[in-house]
Amino acid sequence: MSQTPMTVTGAQKLRQELEHLKTVMRPQIIAAIAEARAHGDLKENAEYHAAREQQGFCEGRIQEIESKLSNAQIIDISKLPQTGRVVFGVTVTLMNCDTEEEISYRIVGDDEADIKERLISVNSPIARGLIGKEVDDVVNIKTPAGDVEYEILAVEYR
Structure with missing residues (x-):
């Protein structure tokens, strides 16, 4: 396994x-x-x-x-080099490019995911679209409601 x-x-x-x-x-x-x-x-x-x-x-x-x-x-996210890239464990602040609404998510394991607490699974479509990106990057995320464009405002290693 x-x-x-x-x-x-x-x-x-x-x-x-x-x-x-x-x-x-x-x-x-x-x-x-x-x-x-x-x-x-x-x-x-x-x-x-x-x-x-x-x-x-x-x-x-x-x-x-x-x-x-x-x-x-x-x-342990605190022991990873803080490169500014989106990796497992970071908290990412995003801005919806259409609505200018800001939202933060922490990328966690499948068992820890809880959307009400803004904890998203590393295997979720949003997290998969964000992994490897950096601050100021614009990403296009496929959602059930259609494609949504987000700008990465901050990546926090905490």
């Missing part, structure tokens, strides 16, 4: 979630299963079946996070 890029912040969030699942959720689920078992007949025990289902989801998520972390290429 190939390595997937991830920011330091994204890796920290996944490690925190993994720690929470292992130290908080797992013991709670085990306790719920034990309590449900104490109620007797397991065939018609909805609490037991719900707790077992929750255990399955929890263990699945633990495996998923461990797999993602083991295949992650963690990139």
Whole structure:
């Protein structure tokens, strides 16, 4: 399996979630299963079946996070040379050439992307169109609504 890029912040969030699942959720689920078992007949025990289902989801998520972390290429943007080029992890400020509206995006890994937080995946059409470009470059991005022309106003390595 190939390595997937991830920011330091994204890796920290996944490690925190993994720690929470292992130290908080797992013991709670085990306790719920034990309590449900104490109620007797397991065939018609909805609490037991719900707790077992929750255990399955929890263990699945633990495996998923461990797999993602083991295949992650963690990139610390602060250690990269600040060339002014758009690369993974940077925050890019753009101006829509038609509307003159400014917007900033941070280019992150697939698992970290959250458009509400202005975090876009490195594999998104916008990020793919920006990678390798520099401040003052004008780029044409294909969007579902049609082509949009943006000017790169700033590239921040933070």
